[in-house]
Amino acid sequence: MEGMNRVEDDVSAFAADLRRLRLHADNPTLTRLQHTSGVSKSVLSEALAGRHLPSVRTVDALVRALGDGDHRDDWISRRDELAEQRMPTLEHPSGPIPRGAAPIANDLQRSVTAKATVAIAGVALIAGVALGSWSTAWILSLR
Template sequence: MSPAFDNDTIAQVASDLRDLRMGAGNPTLEALAHRTGVSKTVLSDAFAGKRLPSERTVTAVVGLFGGDVASFAARRAALEANVRLPEALAAMAAGAPSGDAAAPERARRTVSAVAATWLAVAAAVVGAAVGGWGVHLAAGPAGAAAAAADQSQAPAVSAEARIAVTTGQDPALTDCVSDAAVAAAETRANDTLLEIVWSDACQAGWARITRYDGKAAGNLVSASIFRQTGPEADDRQDTTEPDAQSAYTTLLVRPTPDTRVCAVGEITVDGEHISLGDPMCL
């Protein structure tokens, strides 16, 4: 764990989250779930300190309360690395030859490197979440050669990627978040925001939809991301969340640099399905 967080604990993070909640007027779990898109059960566990909350939960809650998102994200990353330390030490020691006194020290160095990586990723994610709202559209040419390479059954891994990921992975569980940024965004009907979040390192992206109409309770929010040349292909990624303000899809890997990816969204209001318009493409 970083020296700055040597004495930190999951219980202390939970206590600080509760303080932020009280400072915001102690909103109910139901209200928080509607505003963050995080379930009430997950929120309850985070405030109770039952387990280390996910990065998504921490950034959503702290950001909503106006807290120091960067600090909380770094604390969480350091705690996660520290939680894994005993397991890594035991595993490496168990796999070392008898009498190998250097095994525990190698394990400590390995886990320290992991912790440093998590801290760097956390900082990058926070930067994207807090400062990444400068929106632009990037559309590359789609010529005949690109169309020929971009078949309906696209490869699951991009040859251009620096970080190997596959279509269908949760972006929050990959290193794609290290350089992720909002690459395209449009305000749509019923006070909604449709976005494509993109990682150049992974050559992959995901769609995200957020509603600001205050009508998440009892309704659905949906988003999809797909290749423009294969809108109904097997690699299309869809998500639907009930009673949520926001939802994001799993990863879609771009098979070639010239492939355009598109996103669409939909919400329900009192059971009525409302399309959020034509695809937004990148």
């Protein structure tokens, strides 16, 4: 964990530290890391490039595969801190929702959106069946 870039931490710095860890582990290929970590090469590549913040599972598997399992909790804590920094603070009529509560609010929003989507699809299906029956009856009446 020494040499970790904690000053002005962001996803790029996190990825740079993962790359540094990879170099200290004799720079294994992505194919080798895929076999030892169980994470796909594309996900590993994105994590090491800093394109986005990797998941907890990816960080855990990568750190273990690179031989730094003793510091696994430190890496995951750092990743979680970055995830929390990146979360928008949601507004609520009673005031802003604290950052730690944002995942719950986001899950609730996704749940409501999913239920609304299912409801709309159901109405569309019923309307389609009704229109299909009506159009079939209309076509048959033309004969």
